Amino acid sequence: MSHSESRQGHSEQDDVDEALKVLLVNRRDIVRRGLRAVLEDSEDLVVVAETAHPGNDPAGSPRAAPDVAVIDAADAAATAEALRKAHAADGGLPTIVVGHDENQTRRIAAAATAAAYLLDDARESEVRETVRRVARGHGGATTRSAWRRESRSARPDVSLTLRERQVLGLISGGLTNREIGAELGLAEKTVKNYISAMFAKLHVAHRTQAAVYGITHGMPSSAPSDADD
Template sequence: MKKIRVLIADDHHMVRQGIKQILELENDIEVVSQASNGEEAVKLAREFKPDVILMDINMPGMNGLQAIEELKKDEGVYKVVVLTIHQDREYLFKTIQLGAEGYVLKDAEASVLIEAIRTVSEGNSYIQPNMTSELVREFTRISTHSRSKEEENVLTSREIEVIGLIAEGLINKEIAKKLYISEKTVKNHVSNIFKKLNVSDRTQAAIYAFKHNIKA
């Protein structure tokens, strides 16, 4: 079985060792390297080519945000899960803007972190479930009446309504009720949205809506 190769970037040695011990209890995960700051994370990522990087935000010298920005210059080679104490939606929004694929809080259950690693390694996005409301609040805060021509051309007006409701955390049944259409019609719209935006799950669709200020 091919293992998911992980790099841990955190300035606290005991934190890194604790995470390493947790992850290596899993048969499909191995920790290939550890970094104590952003500069080391960038250097070791380019050396070891891990499948997933666990990135703390607050580190001396180059911080986690700067490291993500630097790594994302390498044409999408690296998948990053931010592992942080910060519950502030501004940090969540910023890491998404920089291209991070995942966001998990340090006080989360080990199972949440493991799920995030596996999800991101498969090419999907992962935001810790209880942080979704923060994403929606930040989305609402920055929403404007303007909408880019690109998304107007890509999505129909109904699809824009649907993806906006997905970003608010509604399931298909709730969207159908809100828009007075059948659940089957909602499923068709969701499928079309995924195809048009080239995304594979609702989290990625919500992130797209968030980034492009799409609101139902």
């Protein structure tokens, strides 16, 4: 049987049913159009609905229930809450937050309990693979989109001192070693020593992994007055 013959009777709705279905929520038209073009360049992904704001009805009637939502960091909190309510009956809808600044987008994604985050300058292949993995329940695909995966790579049962927790919280807030030292009244070399000790305890190799651990474990963003040095 030829390919053309095998496609006889295969409707557009059949293609939608077979593909992973995406909802786009982004106030920036150019970003939304770009995401649609990138996603629908692959046969296994289809955008079933899109809207500029979480309070608006998606453009057109969704052709099928979405498997994943790709949302704007600027409206992530409101969008995530709206999606939780709308999809509560079917167990919720996994989300991916898209933003410009990595530290800010990572924090927003954590606060919105998103499955992953992506930056505006992500490669097209990274966008598609992240959407596939999240839609299938696997979380983020790369370092920049995998804050949940990064947090799981760290040891969950470590015991950090109060000062180490404080330093980790400030790392999660995007501060540099010098800024952390100024905030805590410590020499930059001392901050580096704390970070080295934490990396060893957490079994992480870089700041992104440590920052993700801090976000997902609620590390404080200010030093206790009686910090244990």
